[in-house]
Amino acid sequence: MELEKLLERCEPVIGLEIHVQLRTETKMFCGCANRFGAPPNSLTCPVCLGLPGALPVINRRSFELGVRAALALHGNIQNDTGFDRKNYFYPDQPKNYQISQYELPLALGGYVEIENDSDAAKKIRLMRMHLEEDAGKNIHDPDSNSTLVDLNRAGTPLLEIVSEPDIRSPGDAVLYARSLREILRYAEVSDCDMEKGNFRADTNISVRPRGSGELGTRTEIKNLNSFAHLRACLEFEIKRQAEILESGGQVLQETLQFDPVTGRTSSMRSKEEAHDYRYFPEPDLLPVFISEDRVGEIRGSLPELPGPKRRRYVEDYGLSEYVAGVLTADRESAALFESAIARGGEPKRMANWIANEVAGQMNDRGLAWDECPMTPKMIVELEELIADGTITRKVGRGLFPEIFGTGKPPSDIVREKGLAGGADLSEIGRILDRMIEEKPKLVADYKAGRKKAVNAFIGPVMRKTRGKADAGEVVRLLEGKLGAPDEGKS
Amino acid sequence: MISTATARRIAGDVRSGKRTAREVVEESLARIEKYDGEIHAFVHVCSDEALARADGIDAAVARGETDGLLLGVPVAVKDNICTRNIPTTAASRILENYRPPYDAHVIERLLGEGAVIVGKTNQDEFGMGSTSQYTVYEATRNPWNSGRVPGGSSGGSAAAVAAGMVPIALGTDTGGSIRQPAAFCGVTGLKPTYGRVSRYGLIAFASSLDQIGPITADAPDAALALRVIAGRDERDSTSADKKVPAYDGKPVSGGSIEGLKIGLPLEYFPDNLDGEVAAAVRLGVSGLEKLGASVVEVSLPHTRYAIAAYYIIAPAEASSNLARYDGVHYGRRAESHDVRSLYVRSRSEGFGPEVQRRIMLGTFALSSGYYDAYYLKAQKVRTLVRRDFEKAFERCDLIVSPVAPGSAFPLGKWLDDPIRMYLGDVFTVPASLAGCPAVSVPCGMTGDGLPIGMQVIGPEFREGLVLGAAAAYQKATDHPAGIPSEIRKIESRSGANN
Ligand SMILES: [Zn+2]
Secondary structure, three states: HHHHHHHEEEEEEEEEEEEEEEEOOOOOOOOOOOOOOOOOOOOOOOOOOOOOOOOOOOOOOHHHHHHHHHEEEOOEOOOOOEEEEEEEOOOOOOOOOOEEEEOOOOOEEOEEEEOOOOOOOEEEEEEEEEEEEOOOEEEEOOOOOEEEEEEOOOOOOEEEEEOOOOOOOHHHHHHHHEEEEEEHOOOOOOOOOOOOOOOEEEEEEEEEEOOOOOOOEEEEEEEEHHHHHHHHHHHHHHHHHHHHOOOOOOOOEEEEEEEEEEEEEEEEEOOOOOOOOOOOEOOOOEEEEOOHHHHHHHHHHOOOHHHHHHHHHHHHHHHHHHHHHHHHHHHHHHHHHHHHOOOOOOHHHHHHHOOOHHHHHHHHHHHOHOOOOHHHHHHHHHHHHHHHHHHHHHHHHHHHHHHHHOOHHHHHHHHHHOOOOOOOHHHHHHHHHHHHHHHHHHHHHHHHOOOOHHHHHHHHHHOOOOOOOOHHHHHHHHHHOOOOOOOOOO | OOOOHHHHHHHHHHHHOOOOHHHHHHHHHHHHHHHHHHHOEEEEEHHHHHHHHHHHHHHHHHHOOOOOOOOOEEEEEEEEEEEEEEEOOOOHHHHOOOOOOOOOHHHHHHHOOOOEEEEOOOOOOOOOOOOOOOOOOOOOOOOOOEEEOOOOOOOHHHHHHOOOOEEEEEEEEEEOOHHHHHHHHHEEEEEEEOEEEEEOEEEEOOOOOOOOEEEEEOOOHHHHHHHHHHHOOOOOOOOOOOOOOOOOOHHHHOOOOOEEEEEHHHHHOOOOOOOOHHHHHHHHHHHHHHHHOOOEEOOOOOHHHHHHHHHHHHHHHHHHHHOOOOOOOOOOOOOOOHHHHHHHHHHHHHHHHHHHHHHHHHHHOOOOOOOOOHHHHHHHHHHHHHHHHHHHHHOOOOOOOOOOOOOOOOOOOOOHHHHHHHHHHOOOOHHHHHHEEEEEEEEEEEEOOOOEEEEEEEOOOHHHHHHHHHHHHHHHOOOOOOOOOHHHHHHHHHHHOO
């Protein structure tokens, strides 16, 4: 059955739980480095190995980054918070319990705004945000046919962001996750690099007949590590649940896993097999109090976030919603734009270069914004070369891939290629003078207002200047020499 | 004949050059060698390391470096306290051959003051028990009667000090595990205020109750040891950021306890209390009165609920603390082909029956649907017990009570009756729940020649007062009388052989 057809009759109710690794120097409860890609088990100590007798100590920085993230998401910071133990056995978790926040989470409430094509901006409400420690990784070793455990990741600070079930389509779920990621990157709390596991999503979904106010039985899908998987798994799950419901069946409450290869979900454990986590207050840690003053300081240190920034770009610089959206989609692209303006670049011109040429090159080369080789200086300089007539805009655009690719200053490239003087007016003037002398017929046609005649002038000028001339300039010079053609004839 | 030199005396002698650390340590090792075949106080003796360290100390003394408070003093350490590269098993099969890569905070402190670790002492597995029989090793015997238990869980530490093998042993106390064996063995045992001593490196039983403390021959030595191990440690968030006084074990107010108000809690002298114990403790109290203290009756009305609350909270925390022993990362691993059976087999083979019982109790108490009725309720009782003490201390300076309802019982008794065993903790558990410091001081002997202990409990962080009163009492009396009978027997046998 087609998804669109189904969605006319059925409404999905979706919630997301996102785990974000916080960007701290050290782990959450010990002094080991919080870093990706080190040799297995090299970033460990008695605490994160869960050795007998070792005790956790809260890393203040991870706590404050959590507060910062929660503030960026409009959460209500709780002054009195605490940690609990979540008990379950798994080999990547050396203590067989996870230190998390259950009774007294870091923040309650909050929201993320999303804008899809059909609706106006929509707020997805957040239920809660809490801190917890990450687990290690189990790695299957085919040589010994055994499972190896790498505990470098164990104890990495995580912020879990739990949404209300406010999302009504797979597309909105992806929009929500993207916006959330964008905000957290802006707030500099996490790199949110999905390939490195900085940003991981669980989702829960139920389906109900449109118009129904009741919630259906929901399933939970764990560990979706890309937006594409999130979308695909929700689409699959909507179809699966809708078909069960429409054939009179019952959806089972269970935890599922998604196989990206087959695009299908399958059962991990049923409701009966659900863990009893036996939460209780972590006796090795004291409750944490954070004062309103400190919350205020952290709030004051937050940078401008993407939503307000986008609105400001539209209002202050007259950018289109689209261009402003492209610029603010990433903290780095917005930073590039703003420093180009700070260097004297004209806002609309700068915006167009970045949103079109820079973004295009990045896309072609598969680069992320933090890998962008373009400096604001290069963009400003390129625009100046055009503005002072050294090169035409067309030439400028043509040069762009090379500037981008080599990282050389645009003026150097122009000089090396001998492109400077592309709009050398005296040369164009000389070519036109010769043509006027040699082709009286053409002059007559021009004066009679025949448009073809204009092109007949431009063509040879272009050929003789090897394309360096600007057509507009040619027309302007021609008008200077022969006067404007009569209007309205062709 | 053994001479029972105090730690103060040993450190002074080594400092002044009267004795070398090597002589002291050799003597300690010789006694362990001689007595421990019968007493089984130690589970591991590190002679080579101890002698090498003693030589190092002697060399330092020769260079004029004589600073350490415990210079050359042999110290025994309970097996649940981590010692770097020295086996640390908490007397459990699941940690067989485990050698920690780091020293506990208290070990760093001891070594920093010139102490010499001579070995690890026996205990009930993970601290769960009060007889030192729930151990993977041979059960420890009471030096006063080898047919009796030494108490527990720090039975090895108490027996080692009672037998004169070491002047100081570290124990740990969760619900009485320092105080009760000290009472059974006729030595002094202090459970400090919760938070006074860092737990970093202590293999956790119940995190909100566990404390490390000294077991010594007398209160001034306990004061000296506490001074060394107490104080804030950044690695234990629950360690108190409070200045450590220079505990000297001297009685308060210039050498006397004149004017101190001693509270006697009605609830600690029930009708069914062992007659000899009741009499000895009352005699101890009148001894304090003779020294100038006055006695008032106080009430700790929630005492009767304390045991039940303790046996919910401690197993609940233990069930989580002991989850890490799963055969995956370290310790004993059972043969298996999948992770689930690895867990089940490693834990079933690795944990003894009492530990398994408490893990199950604790798991149940934390389970969804039971949490409020058990764990939360127990925490409420804990608050009430703490308030009892706060109120009582408005009326008195110290509280005196028996340590245990009876004296050391025969080996094997009540092993099949855990509830009966748990009830033996009735007088020690309340101070643990409240977090108060409490010391066990010998105050008499039974007709069978077994020591009886008196418990002195103080308000939080008043260890100085608690130990001061104990020291004054000990100075005026001479409990326990002489050398433990089993040690005397061994000595006379070896004397006859010579
Ligand atoms: Zn670590």
